[in-house]
Amino acid sequence: MSHLDDIPSTPGKFKMEKSPFIHSRMRWHWQSSLAKLTFWSIVFFCLILIFFFRSPSSNPLLQDPYRRSLRTYNWGGPAWEKRVRSSARVRSRNGFSVLVTGAAGFVGTHVSSALKKRGDGVLGLDNFNDYYDPSLKRARQELLERSGVFIVEGDINDSALLMKLFEVVAFTHVMHLAAQAGVRYAMENPGSYVHSNIAGFVNLLEVCKSANPQPAIVWASSSSVYGLNNKVPFSEKDRTDQPASLYAATKKAGEEIAHTYNHIYGLSLTGLRFFTVYGPWGRPDMAYFFFTRDILKRKPIPIFEAANHGTVARDFTYIDDIVKGCLAALDTAEKSTGTGGKKKGPAQLRVYNLGNTSPVPVSTLVSILERLLKVKVKRNIMKLPRNGDVQFTHANVSLAQRELGYKPTTDLQTGLKKFVKWYTSFYSGGKKAAG
Numbered sequence: 001m002s003h004l005d006d007i008p009s010t011p012g013k014f015k016m017e018k019s020p021f022i023h024s025r026m027r028w029h030w031q032s033s034l035a036k037l038t039f040w041s042i043v044f045f046c047l048i049l050i051f052f053f054r055s056p057s058s059n060p061l062l063q064d065p066y067r068r069s070l071r072t073y074n075w076g077g078p079a080w081e082k083r084v085r086s087s088a089r090v091r092s093r094n095g096f097s098v099l100v101t102g103a104a105g106f107v108g109t110h111v112s113s114a115l116k117k118r119g120d121g122v123l124g125l126d127n128f129n130d131y132y133d134p135s136l137k138r139a140r141q142e143l144l145e146r147s148g149v150f151i152v153e154g155d156i157n158d159s160a161l162l163m164k165l166f167e168v169v170a171f172t173h174v175m176h177l178a179a180q181a182g183v184r185y186a187m188e189n190p191g192s193y194v195h196s197n198i199a200g201f202v203n204l205l206e207v208c209k210s211a212n213p214q215p216a217i218v219w220a221s222s223s224s225v226y227g228l229n230n231k232v233p234f235s236e237k238d239r240t241d242q243p244a245s246l247y248a249a250t251k252k253a254g255e256e257i258a259h260t261y262n263h264i265y266g267l268s269l270t271g272l273r274f275f276t277v278y279g280p281w282g283r284p285d286m287a288y289f290f291f292t293r294d295i296l297k298r299k300p301i302p303i304f305e306a307a308n309h310g311t312v313a314r315d316f317t318y319i320d321d322i323v324k325g326c327l328a329a330l331d332t333a334e335k336s337t338g339t340g341g342k343k344k345g346p347a348q349l350r351v352y353n354l355g356n357t358s359p360v361p362v363s364t365l366v367s368i369l370e371r372l373l374k375v376k377v378k379r380n381i382m383k384l385p386r387n388g389d390v391q392f393t394h395a396n397v398s399l400a401q402r403e404l405g406y407k408p409t410t411d412l413q414t415g416l417k418k419f420v421k422w423y424t425s426f427y428s429g430g431k432k433a434a435g
């Protein structure tokens with residue numbers, strides 16, 4: 001190869017030379033051109049790559065929110081492992097050691113705190129993305145830290161991190177709540193739904209399948225899988241093949257994926273279809289939350305109506321009832337049956353509705369908030385836009401009642417009172433409502 005190192009740097013210089021060794025010169029010339037061609041091809045290829053990744057593309061998959069969730073996080077080291085171990089240490093007889101994904105989220109915070117309280121070991125995992133105000137997620141993190149729950153900052157798509165966590169702790173259970181929530185955000189960032197609800201879920205199940213022992217998994221699905229189903233109340237046996245949003249489609253895909261991992265690898269899997277969960281530390285992208293913010297700002301509140309003045313209603317479910325359902329699902333989950341990534345026998349696969357069983361019109365929600373906040377609300381009646389919201393949701397929870405002992409006890413009036421109390425104290429403590 002040394003002759004290649006001697007190639008003159010300019011073609012002109014090369015042409016002017018006269019030599020009797022014409023064949024060797026021609027070969028030399030040919031090799032030189034080939035090297036240059038290779039060099040310029042690499043440069044060209046690199047430029048294309050740089051252009052592709054740096055340009056503010058019109059492709060929503062490459063827009064900021066999605067790319068931000070791919071950032072790398074700092075984890076590892078003896079001090080970090082010690083924190084992980086200590087957070088996941090079981091402190092009660094027959095307690096579980098649970099990995100809670102999405103622990104800085106609304107439901108994740110409440111479930112983690114309840115598990116910790118009864119003596120289970122809990123380790124949180126969350127990527128703290130900015131789908132909504134991350135400072136609320138940080139405040140929830142502080143709350144959990146005070147009760148001894150450590151939230152590892154990382155993404156469920158990070159296999160190395162997940163494998164490390166399973167190497168440090170033999171989790172008995174995974175409570176999987178990390179997801180891209182919300183139906184409207186899909187117009188803006190469809191890739192985030194694929195990233196978290198499909199790719200991330202598959203990645204988590206891959207790691208769980210190879211873990212030894214395999215954990216039992218309880219994961220959050222959604223009532224949105226019922227989509228345009230108009231048979232009420234929604235029962236687990238109803239059709240789920242008419243999703244009305246990308247969110248619903250990815251949740252439905254999640255159920256199919258879970259089915260596959262149960263069938264092939266013997267993972268014990270329980271899916272919970274939550275119905276519009278609300279309460280303290282809730283999500284700012286949900287109506288009860290931003291209505292409260294806007295009512296306090298004296299802004300008019302849009303009230304959607306379906307075709308022919310149809311009422312839009314939701315089966316609002318208070319967070320404490322949902323937490324009880326999550327814990328009952330963990331308590332009744334059987335062990336996974338695979339080892340070394342191979343199924344050794346049939347494993348448990350379940351899906352339950354967790355709702356409140358009494359849908360309330362959104363206009364009633366506004367009236368309750370109006371009374372609790374003592375502000376006269378200006379209502380704007382509008383047509384329900386076709387952006388993924390369905391007209392109503394209504395849960396049949398008899399299966400969860402029979403098998404999990406699930407029985408919701410909080411009505412909307414009582415639950416909203418607790419939410420408003422939290423909201424006013426949280427945002428008067430120097431924190432501002434996001435957006």
Ligand SMILES: NC(=O)c1ccc[n+]([C@@H]2O[C@H](COP(=O)([O-])OP(=O)(O)OC[C@H]3O[C@@H](n4cnc5c(N)ncnc54)[C@H](O)[C@@H]3O)[C@@H](O)[C@H]2O)c1
Pocket residue numbers: 069101102103104105106107108125126127128129137154155156157176177178179180181182195196200220221222223273274275276277278283
């Ligand atoms: N709250 C409801 O009304 C409701 C209704 C139906 C279903 N669900 C489902 O329940 C679960 C919890 O919902 P929530 O209301 O607590 O939402 P949330 O957005 O408050 O919590 C989800 C958490 O997951 C984290 N997360 C998202 N993608 C991640 C990733 N790739 N890696 C690591 N962390 C990631 C987010 O940062 C967030 O903190 C979700 O699966 C949601 O789809 C919620």
